[in-house]
Amino acid sequence: MRASTGPAELTVSRLSDAPGLADAADRLVAENMPAFMTWESPGNWRWHHLHGSFATHQLCVTDERGTLVAAAHGLPVRWNGTADGLPAGADDVLVGAVDGDLAERPTALCLLSVSVAASHRGRRLPELLLRRARGDASGAGLRGLVIPVRPTGKARYPLVPMAEYVRWRTPDGLPFDPWLRTHLRLGAERLAIAERSLVIHQPVARWEQAAGFPMPGPGGYVVPGALAPYRPTRTARPPIPSPTSGCSTLSDAAISLPIAITASTFPRHPNGVLMSSIRLAVIGCGAAARACHLPALPQVTGARLTALVDPDAAHAEGAFQVYREYGGSGSPQPATSWQEALGSFDAAVVAVPHTRHAQLADDLLRHGKHVLMEKPMTTSPADAEMLLKTAADHPGTVLAMAHPRRLFPAYAWVHRLIRNGALGTVKRVHWTEGHPYSWEPVTWSMFDRRLAHGGVLTDTGSHVFDSLFWWLGEDMTLMDHQDDSMGGLDSDSRTWLRFGTVDVIVELSRLRPLGTCCTITGTEAEVTIGTDFPAGECTLVTRSGEVLHRGDVAPIAPAQGEWEALFVEQLENFAAACGPQAVAPYSTAEDGKRVVDLIDACYHGPARRAAPQPWTVNRTRSAA
Structure with missing residues (x-):
């Protein structure tokens, strides 16, 4: 899949398709975290298994030269969809998947880390990887996406309990932490706090070296990069024998990132069949479709393009080429009329000439289709009133405006x-x-x-x-x-x-x-x-x-x-409005x-x- 995220073209692939990137991916993870998080721990001892048995769940983003610029590491897990059923943290996931049967008959994907090279930060690559992971999990029929999140700003406030920190809000009512904010903006629901997500046992002397100061007593010490104070204890029993050891418990916030609409599961049709996303038609393949909607659709997880409709077949073909250039997959049905493609879509973006908005939207609503209207809604108040009435007469439909x-x-x-x-x-x-x-x-x-x-x-x-x-x-x-x-x-x-x-x-x-x-x-x-x-x-x-x-x-x-992100957000919101949660x-x-x-x-x-x-x-x- 190709994703346009800036002047250079980036490619998203699975590690199973590019095994030569494994070492670069490990280096990138290490560059994105404090050094002590790479020390010996139950999870870190098993990390290399991600490159073998679970390589298909590791995502890599490379630039036009083939250089790795971002990566996401995940594991399939069995999860019942409740907060009580969540893994205890990153260690628990790795140990359970590698040594136990946690990865057998999986119902969710657990994303352990998202890492971005310093040269490519600020280009929304974490969101790209989160959306891709959510889409992959959706395509595999899994229940949801579980992420033990390490809040990026928490290290500045190590003395503040994690449970209190995650409740902090900006003046706008949004999560204070930018990484938590990203997850929640993509539809995540914070389910629990993993107080012992990662446990690292090391000699006190090594912690003193990492901190840069002596730790003569049992008090709480602030180690640079740690999310909670380090509290050495001379009586701790480390996994590896050592004369004097301490135990640092790092607190992570555990978040369930739903794949589609709800907090933990995919929406289902009344007949029980799993429905990962709505089928979307773009009707009218002119400038608005090509500049706004089609470049965004490959990154939208709540909807998938299934039809391209335009009375001029060449315009539909041109629109398809734009969609593919931005990483679109699948084979949306080309059609010269919406009636021809009627059975292949649940919702439509109406991007036809202005004077044709009203009749087309009215027909679509009467056929039970959701409609996202390009502006203006109609060209007369009477036609706008007609559409409001038609939508009201068909309560299962959504009529929304594209006002980006x-x-x-x-x-x-x-x-x-x-x-x-x-x-x-x-x-x-x-x-x-x-x-x-x-x-x-x-x-x-x-x-x-x-x-x-x-x-x-x-x-x-x-x-x-x-x-x-x-x-x-x-x-x-x-x-x-x-x-x-x-x-x-x-x-x-x-x-x-x-x-x-x-x-x-x-x-x-x-x-x-x-x-x-x-x-x-x-x-x-x-x-x-x-x-x-x-x-x-x-x-x-x-x-x-x-x-x-x-x-x-x-x-x-x-x-x-970013321009494309505007329309990804707009389309994700429209898809969520069309789903069972019926967001506004x-x-x-x-x-x-x-x-x-x-x-x-x-x-x-x-x-x-x-x-x-x-x-x-x-x-x-x-x-x-």
């Missing part, structure tokens, strides 16, 4: 700042987004009024208006709107909105270099973000002029810092309808005025 800007780090940051009152009372918003149109089209539907319905307001405005509703709420009045459509497609527009008491000006253009900037001014502070992706420099400045933030905005889940979509059909209503009011309501043109402006001046 909610997952942009800067947009999520603004949402948090407004919600937690960091700006004070918001007074005004000024949004400018304009540049010569540069999105590479596959067809010319975006410039055909019969297919696109509208221009820059429909296209870019859908994103902007949804973001404003998300930030400021539903209480909105359209005060004024101007655009240059004159019966065709608008290339320039200016809209004045009022959300409660907040005045908002939105200027959009496909012709003028307006830049991509949004400034939100409050009584206590002002925030400015770039509205494109990535956002670039963003600032937060208090009323007194103190700069609280300047620079990039770090992604906090579910926001994502990030953007609902009701959200989509609000945007449609506002766009329609801009185009056809009493607040609309024709934008001034050179000849009308000159005529006015002449008359004056």
Whole structure:
């Protein structure tokens, strides 16, 4: 499988297919942990078995030169799906699998470690490996994925009990530890604390050498890299005879990372057949599908691509090639109509021209299919209302919107700042987004009024208006709107909105270099973000002029810092919404309808005025 994670192409493979990487994988593991964790222990004595009997469960990521840059090590285990039934930790898994029968008739995969080379950190390779491991376990029909997690930030707080540390939260309510945060964002549920996950018995002198200071008494000592204090005892009986020994118990948090929706098991159909992921069709194989959804799908574990539908067979073939270039596997059915592929999918991404959204989505919902709509939801309020009713009449279906800007780090940051009152009372918003149109089209539907319905307001405005509703709420009045459509497609527009008491000006253009900037001014502070992706420099400045933030905005889940990851997250959420747990979509059909209503009011309501043109402006001046 190939995974695009940056400028260079990376390849994910099993160690059984690349046995020559075993030594490099061991070195990489050692580089990612304190040296004492490689010392003799019941688990470490059995580690080499991973390269033999269990090589198929070890994952390796190599760069274009074949150099190993990341690895994940796992073992199949028997687990009953409960917290009480979890292994006691890493040692317990290795001893039980190698010496006992823990790996016989397995029901889960236990992932013991995820390691990334220093040169490739920050590129979300751990998430790639977690998703791949979850997908492999799913494909093997296992119950779930169990991970004894070593929280990456815990070593800074060795005196804090693990049970207390895992309860720490950021101001946004997310886990304080970034590695725990990653697992939970991918759907994990923390089930237990493994207090004795790894037990290392060594002479006190060796611990003193590792710590760099003497340990003359039985107290608790902070060893660099350890998650808990080291407490030497002269009476400990080590596995290997030694004159004086100590015992260090390292605490790990045990997490169950579910493969699909629930905390520990795959969803099942009512007939009891295991269902690892929904079957997904992409309907409309143009620019949106190729730039957004198809590059992400190979990394989505909750859904698998089973159909590519486009009236032009060549477009479907071109989309398939994009999917394969990004590591997609399998053979999705090509079709020129959704009816032709009806039996091969459970859900669909609707990415057809705007004016065809309503009828297609209505047909799909009536046939019991879940629908993820590209924006805009429809091109008229009546059609949007029709879809809401159809979805309500078919309660087993999900109708959700693809509004990925909610997952942009800067947009999520603004949402948090407004919600937690960091700006004070918001007074005004000024949004400018304009540049010569540069999105590479596959067809010319975006410039055909019969297919696109509208221009820059429909296209870019859908994103902007949804973001404003998300930030400021539903209480909105359209005060004024101007655009240059004159019966065709608008290339320039200016809209004045009022959300409660907040005045908002939105200027959009496909012709003028307006830049991509949004400034939100409050009584206590002002925030400015770039509205494109990535956002670039963003600032937060208090009323007194103190700069609280300047620079990039770090992604906090579910926001994502990479383009493909945005759509992986969006598709995973959609798949989860379609499953038995029925999680809430990030953007609902009701959200989509609000945007449609506002766009329609801009185009056809009493607040609309024709934008001034050179000849009308000159005529006015002449008359004056």
